[in-house]
Amino acid sequence: MENRQSWRQRLYIIIFETSTPAAQRFDNWLLVAILASLVVVMLDSIERFHSQYAGIFSALEWFFTALFAIEYALRLYSSPKPMRYAFSFFGLVDLLAVLPAILALMFADAQYLMIVRVIRMIRIFRVLKLRQYLTQANFLLVALRGSKQKIVVFLVSVSTLVTVYGALMYVIEGPANGFTSIPTGIYWAVVTLTTVGFGDITPQTPVGQMLATLVMITGYSIIAVPTGIFTAELANAMRQDGLMEHDCPHCRKNRHEYSAAFCSRCGGPLFSRQVEPSASTQNTPETD
């Protein structure tokens, strides 16, 4: 009883954490399994292979499903709050990794099944999540969230632009040149504004080409906007942690070198000198 408890804890550390070498090994194997299952799905989707090795592929699929099912069971078993885990984001992703087989029993449309099987890839982040990359990812997310509002404004402006351009092209070029409807026109406008330029639909009339030129120049210029927003936001975030945050008790200058003992503006001591060690240590945290 007692050692089973400890066994569960050990299992928890291996599966959910990344501190021990065993846990590291588990993560690596999980990564391999996920990627391998992905490769199988992809090869399976190629007609030539599918017709030949259909049997092997489904066998492998069942194998991986079993593997992920066992993993899911162990996670449920080892986690202290099974329900909490089961309904967490990654808990659902883990479940999703097992579902395809169950779904396969219900309805047999291999097509739609494939998407579910591909979504397994999201689990890669579960592994990344357990690495130092998390901080970096989080860092990017913060920068993106910081520029959210501006991005919204940008997207609304772009969609308006695209809609108007699309309607204009539909009227100027007309169905004869492939602009069969306003939505098609909008699709073309997006293709052009984002500088993708498939070339499946292209303006034929001189007026249409002049408008297209305008669209392209617009897209080429405003490609700056999200970049600018994001970069400024990121630079801002980076400048935040360049200096130490601590109000000078005399002049309130609130950013100093990490090694600063005195304010570089008024020369006053940053930390009252006659503090007993305890107090000084209690200051430490806020300087980290």
Add this chain to the structure above:
Amino acid sequence: MENRQSWRQRLYIIIFETSTPAAQRFDNWLLVAILASLVVVMLDSIERFHSQYAGIFSALEWFFTALFAIEYALRLYSSPKPMRYAFSFFGLVDLLAVLPAILALMFADAQYLMIVRVIRMIRIFRVLKLRQYLTQANFLLVALRGSKQKIVVFLVSVSTLVTVYGALMYVIEGPANGFTSIPTGIYWAVVTLTTVGFGDITPQTPVGQMLATLVMITGYSIIAVPTGIFTAELANAMRQDGLMEHDCPHCRKNRHEYSAAFCSRCGGPLFSRQVEPSASTQNTPETD
């Protein structure tokens, strides 16, 4: 009489402002109506649907026109200076939302009418305008206006570049390879320089391809320029609040470099070193 006056004011707040929940609700409904009318226009432009539901679409069109007509009337009625509003930018946009029907009575070309109907979309900004996004949008506009001159120089250079490249390609490739005229050559140059690359016209001769390579490298490199201008401008705008607000105790100059220890106007020390707590605390508010 008196309460009708107040009624008009309440109406004004609901329609033009965004402070009250009622106004918020009005904005949301307006947004829905605008988007719905847009969807109708788009579906109407798809031949398949148009042939089937032409009746329903025109009915809906009339419905939305009526709706926007009422809104326009209410705006005119409730605004303190009707004329001033009528000739304001958004006043004209609101009018434009009603025009299509009237125009339809005059000439029946559905095609050109559609553009006017699409332009309704601009009214989305009227709704956005009333949200906190305004500040953000305004912020972006400031940055764009700040970089206006540089952008002009950039655009003139690009157009010169594009014209010369276009003429060269026209001479090198010639009509045989699709470069039927200098304008066509310029159109191709824009398509290539902006990295859109439709592929409807492509160089066939080795010399033409070498020149194309040059155009592409140019475009790929100067894609930096507008981005750089904009970002620098944005960062600049963000640095505007770089100066510290603090009254100089001697000459009362109240904006200084962030790290200033002495007033840059009278040379007096900004912070006496042996300040008594009281003084320092009284400094706190203005420095936060």
Add this chain to the structure above:
Amino acid sequence: MENRQSWRQRLYIIIFETSTPAAQRFDNWLLVAILASLVVVMLDSIERFHSQYAGIFSALEWFFTALFAIEYALRLYSSPKPMRYAFSFFGLVDLLAVLPAILALMFADAQYLMIVRVIRMIRIFRVLKLRQYLTQANFLLVALRGSKQKIVVFLVSVSTLVTVYGALMYVIEGPANGFTSIPTGIYWAVVTLTTVGFGDITPQTPVGQMLATLVMITGYSIIAVPTGIFTAELANAMRQDGLMEHDCPHCRKNRHEYSAAFCSRCGGPLFSRQVEPSASTQNTPETD
């Protein structure tokens, strides 16, 4: 004699400078003439128009040539150092604007003539040159020159990358799929790396498509590099002129607010107080 001298000077100011309203008007008319001549060249290059209005076009061409010839003569006449002007960059450009007609007498190939006629467009910068835009343009040039070395490194790396990629694609895909030679492969690699993507040549084999994916990801990622270089350079340049450059005589802090009278670091006077006006004015220049 005396007043002819003055007349020449007045002419010089009108043609070469931009201070007087007359000079402004001259610039505007010059701009109009340049653009008009460009429009003529473009229309002339369109077969349909050329066949119809060949006569009118050549007449206009002669008219503009005469116009620019007169202008060139006046510039030579009015400039104090005619030879110096004649061999300056813009002097040659101005001459180039007259050449086409003379060349036309020698050999009649309209094709190559057109390029020379298009190059007239460069003269637009002569007009821009005389406006406040100059500073902005110069500003951009400085930023570009500052990042010159880095750009060279970047371009060498890119060309190596492109050459290797091109050779690989040539070997992998082979002439059968349109990669007829290494140069063609390189052309494709440039088209892909710069995210232009014409689609005139596309990889057909799985291996080729995997390599193409690599090329695209590379191009998509290093699109950052020139942008980053340029932006950092520009931001640097902008930070330079945020504050006034003037060494504090005591602590040598060499950037101050424009209004600064005392150093904000050591509190010492920036300009010795007992200077007689003359001396203080002699300080002014270096603060501009």
Add this chain to the structure above:
Amino acid sequence: MENRQSWRQRLYIIIFETSTPAAQRFDNWLLVAILASLVVVMLDSIERFHSQYAGIFSALEWFFTALFAIEYALRLYSSPKPMRYAFSFFGLVDLLAVLPAILALMFADAQYLMIVRVIRMIRIFRVLKLRQYLTQANFLLVALRGSKQKIVVFLVSVSTLVTVYGALMYVIEGPANGFTSIPTGIYWAVVTLTTVGFGDITPQTPVGQMLATLVMITGYSIIAVPTGIFTAELANAMRQDGLMEHDCPHCRKNRHEYSAAFCSRCGGPLFSRQVEPSASTQNTPETD
């Protein structure tokens, strides 16, 4: 014996260093040889030329091989630690420049040989390496290495995105519209997300086009991310020398915030206010 030693050293300086004019000349000639051999490979790959001048090309190839072989021998001979050099990166690249001929004797597949011959181009960096560009290149590399982790996160996210998009398109559009398999779908997703847009495969169904629009907007927006990361990283590297070099007269701490008036370690004033000229002048050198 003695002077042979010195002769080897002189050779070493000429070949490996860049300090003497002789070494400079050697580098230039090496650069010419490398580029010339490249041109030969390229022309050789063009069928038309190959069939005509096959003999000349192979002759030139042998000539360059001999040249590079001699150079390699000299490098081995002159370098103080031949083994160390032979297994250094550039040592292997130099060897690679000689290999093709030897390989040609073993198996005669001209195709694969060409790649090896193209790889010679990498040696250009050996020449660049010996120039002031090194610092710049190194500077860029530092910035890139600094943003490595973030780039990894970015690439993982993008690949996940691309895989999911690819699978969705494969299911939505199906083999009928060219999306023959999930890998093909992924290839299309990369082509679209990176805004390359070949147009060899394009969505035909309305749903597919809507998804494509999403992919394009995504790609157009996150084109910001690597740029932002890189630029911020670069700006960061540039800010490294943000601290002022000036010895504190009391505790000799010699790096301070640029605007520091008092030492941030001992709190003593960095600049005595009533300094006599002599002192200020003696400050000059170290602050420049």
